[in-house]
Amino acid sequence: MTRRLTVRAPGIALRLDVRTLWVSGALLITAFAAVVFTVVAVGIWLPLADIVEILRGGGRRADRFILLDLRLPRVCLALLTGAALAVSGAVFQSLSRNPLGSPDIVGFTTGSATGAVLSIVVFGAGPAGSAVAAVAGGIVTALIVYGLAARGGGSVRRLVLVGIGIAAMLVAVNSYLISRARLDAAQSAAVWLVGTLNGRTWQYVYLLGIALAVLVPPLLLLNRRLEMLAMGEVSARSLGVPVPVSRLSLMVLAVAVCAVATAATGPVAFVALAAPQVTRRLTRSPAVQLLPAAITGALLLVLSDLVAQRILAPAQLPVGVVTGAVGGVYLAWLLSAQWRKGNG
Template sequence: MPGGLSVRVEPRGAAAVAGLVLLTLAAGIVLIGSGDFPIAPADVVATLLGDGTAAQEFVVQDLRLPRVLVAVLVGAALGLGGAVFQSLTRNPLGSPDMLGFGQGATVGALTVIVVFQGDATAVAGGAVVGGLVTGAAVYLLAWKRGVHGFRLVLVGIGVAAMLTAVIHYLLTKANLVDATRATVWMTGSLEGRDWTQFGPLLAVCCVLVPVVLAYGRPLRMLEMGDDAAYALGVKVERTRMVLMGSAVLLVAAAAAAAGPISFVALSAPQVARRLTRTPGPNLAASLLTGAALLLIADWAATNAFGERQLPVGVVTGVVGGVYLLWLLVTERRAGRI
């Protein structure tokens, strides 16, 4: 493992992680039981353990469980990816939402929809390719005897602006059916998600999450600056490249599974940092916070507005926009922007 594994445990951090695990489990059970066919939490647990009725097993196992599991993995991938980028840039605004990676995945997906009229699998592949190409472009454009956080943020914002223009161009070239399909995808939704989306996303997370967690100690050293990290024996550029590549792929895979759900990657690491009150990237807490936030947002999207269900991306966009304004005001008062 790069840099070895640290055995130091912060009591508050450990308690926060344990609480987030319980919150994620509770939110998942409540979400599985919500809908037109309500199921009590105790019955949800019994059904998951194989002791439910035939109707309950169909609703839980075939309809709702895969959606909840996709939500957990998407939220975890976004939360972890956001924590990596905010640590690498040493900036709370340095999330994939701001650096253009979500826009890159959107351009890839829209290209498949508008130009090639591809199916859902092709759209998912286009989102992954678009995210990876954008990540490589941002890294290369930000390179100048290394990649530094401030330059990465500036390049990412510029790339995001250009990709947004490309998105608008693709929408103007689409016919009505493709434009509608593209708009629905761009909103970000967990509606209709099943085991088809869960399998590939699980495989990506099983490979990349351990890689990112293994680099948690070098990432914490990078937060002190490149010179300090070099002095402590960290291979700075290799570490940064591995972490950036892993985070970009996690965010792209999340977008491929559920569309570009905004602001989870921005807010989850900051919420996790305030819960743990410990220095460093807080990778595990950010991962769990992202999962819990997306589950709660999906519950609100499907239950808080009566019979009218909203895409989860609408809820995260509204809440995340308010949070972003609060973060900007806080950072300005602190003199950091």
């Protein structure tokens, strides 16, 4: 039986699932430990006492550069990107009522990548310009996929199949753009397309942080409607949910969140697919919950980046290589589980 904790305040009563609370707490503690280990021990050892001294404005110049210009921006961006991708994946999987309804499977991440690559290769855009182009590319791709899926009845299977087809076409477009670009722009775009945290500065952190501060609160306010939509449109309508408006609002916000994360680091694979489902299994919840999923996504990307930095040290792999390798195994398992469920 599910245990719930009721928190009361004047005019407010919140019912919180106890298991979800302690799972979220455990994930937060693990994420904090991973961040501390990454900041202290990856590469040149920085004792905690020296880190505290640097954060207070002291410390040696070389140590300040390592901590403030290299490690902290990277780990902060990993946290924000992982959380953003997980939230976006949780929304899409809830709306589609399918664990395969993830933005990187149905083409939305690839559409964001196309917009960003186009801006980099053709217009020479910087972080801000590529972010705007990624948002536009993701939203346009989402509208195309949903529009084509709706023409066939709007079934979940058709949505996934249409998204996979659109993603394949956009991959070809990205490859063509890179093949026709100048050598420096092509190299930059090719590395970006893998998904990487290498060389990222505070500028990327600020851009993504500001975007998420604007986009995530409305998603959290719509979380209750999302849970009702996950039960099905008929059930949601019977509970008074304005289905078309709510679905469109959630979709636009989730695409924008995914797009700005993609603009910051490139299309990091499988975090949006795996994090919500890992969270659902840990919390044993029938619905994907946004905040626990965000914590899981942040933890997954920090751990993946830790592996990317250490597995071939001193060389640093793009984090997308690690998430792609792990995510490929996860996707194979998920498809196998879906097949057994459909044929059981």
